[in-house]
Amino acid sequence: MRLVTHVTAGAERPGALVPDGDRERLLDLSPALGDGVTVTDVLADPALTARARDAVGQAEADTTALAALPWADDARLAPPVRPGKILCLGYNYRGHVPDGQDPTTDDPEFPDVFVKTPNTLSGPHDVITVPPVADDVDYEGEIAVVIGRRAHRVGVEDAMDHVAGYALFDDVSDRSWQRRSSQWTMGKCLDGFGQLGPAVVTADEVADFHDLTVEVERDGVVTVSQSTSTMVFRLPFLVHYLSQVMTLEPGDVISTGTPQKLPEALAAHRPLVHGDAVTIRVAGLGALTTRFAGAYPETSGPARAGAATPSTEGVHA
The missing domain is CATH 3.90.850.10 (Fumarylacetoacetase-like, C-terminal domain)
Structure with a gap:
């Protein structure tokens, strides 16, 4: 996985970069992981790692949902x-x-x-x-x-x-x-x-x-x-x-x-x-x-x- 921290409404949230052709889309992992979880938490906790992988896998498999995600280069990364x-x-x-x-x-x-x-x-x-x-x-x-x-x-x-x-x-x-x-x-x-x-x-x-x-x-x-x-x-x-x-x-x-x-x-x-x-x-x-x-x-x-x-x-x- 390619894990990032993105800034939304002034708050830092965990995310992942999902490939879509020659570019990447940004998947917000907060809905799958819960409030207050950081990328460090994901890296340190095997259960959170597994949940993040599942979310990324679902996004990659669902082309409709993937297409609805924002382009990573349009997001602000911390x-x-x-x-x-x-x-x-x-x-x-x-x-x-x-x-x-x-x-x-x-x-x-x-x-x-x-x-x-x-x-x-x-x-x-x-x-x-x-x-x-x-x-x-x-x-x-x-x-x-x-x-x-x-x-x-x-x-x-x-x-x-x-x-x-x-x-x-x-x-x-x-x-x-x-x-x-x-x-x-x-x-x-x-x-x-x-x-x-x-x-x-x-x-x-x-x-x-x-x-x-x-x-x-x-x-x-x-x-x-x-x-x-x-x-x-x-x-x-x-x-x-x-x-x-x-x-x-x-x-x-x-x-x-x-x-x-x-x-x-x-x-x-x-x-x-x-x-x-x-x-x-x-x-x-x-x-x-x-x-x-x-x-x-x-x-x-x-x-x-x-x-x-x-x-x-x-x-x-």
């Missing part, structure tokens, strides 16, 4: 889940290394883990505001893993039992703030700088997570194209590793890292500004387009005065 934790991986694709490091060197011993705070979360139809203090905004196309079953110190062999599905994630970052310290928090956690969606594709729909290609397009040009088979730390290990320290709860997100940009894209680096858009595509998971808009300066205080000059140097995680 983030499909609202995670308690957004855990991200840096340098998790071979060839993607810190600036100045040889990309052919040995793999790191441990994953490079950082967090995105809740204020970063945005949905597939949200426009990302570039604030006045951000002058080197960059994109990172990633696959996000959504936890469906509580994971506490799980073994590698059992880790995938805790994965409910996958979504696309844009780890938007401001490099000038990221370069200011050894900790990346300020460059990673600007408001709205974590776009998630459009749907959570349930794990049964993906035959092999490590046989997907992450592709990113900017200005009509493909800037990233690399297979998940080149990940340094594979997904079962990541779930195992993270669960040794913190309990992973249903709805939590692990974003598995971005591949290195293609050489031509690195050479032509330009910070994202008002009017720019970036699209992430992964076959089977769909496409996520991040649109950017500028904000009017609010102040001209010390934070702005110390901003770094945009460049291709610095961390790119």
Whole structure:
């Protein structure tokens, strides 16, 4: 299933995207699931999962009812889940290394883990505001893993039992703030700088997570194209590793890292500004387009005065 959270009359409701030819229609799952149920609830509860599947199957089988559903691209989608934790991986694709490091060197011993705070979360139809203090905004196309079953110190062999599905994630970052310290928090956690969606594709729909290609397009040009088979730390290990320290709860997100940009894209680096858009595509998971808009300066205080000059140097995680 392709589960979404849609906004109707100002309220968030669970839904599913149902194929209809070359497009998808939006099925509201609330009548089948009851009031107050979220997509996270569906992912965590086998009974709710079964009811959602039944509703989707009935819609697919009834062409008359299917034709009456609204087109998905006419709906407004919120983030499909609202995670308690957004855990991200840096340098998790071979060839993607810190600036100045040889990309052919040995793999790191441990994953490079950082967090995105809740204020970063945005949905597939949200426009990302570039604030006045951000002058080197960059994109990172990633696959996000959504936890469906509580994971506490799980073994590698059992880790995938805790994965409910996958979504696309844009780890938007401001490099000038990221370069200011050894900790990346300020460059990673600007408001709205974590776009998630459009749907959570349930794990049964993906035959092999490590046989997907992450592709990113900017200005009509493909800037990233690399297979998940080149990940340094594979997904079962990541779930195992993270669960040794913190309990992973249903709805939590692990974003598995971005591949290195293609050489031509690195050479032509330009910070994202008002009017720019970036699209992430992964076959089977769909496409996520991040649109950017500028904000009017609010102040001209010390934070702005110390901003770094945009460049291709610095961390790119």
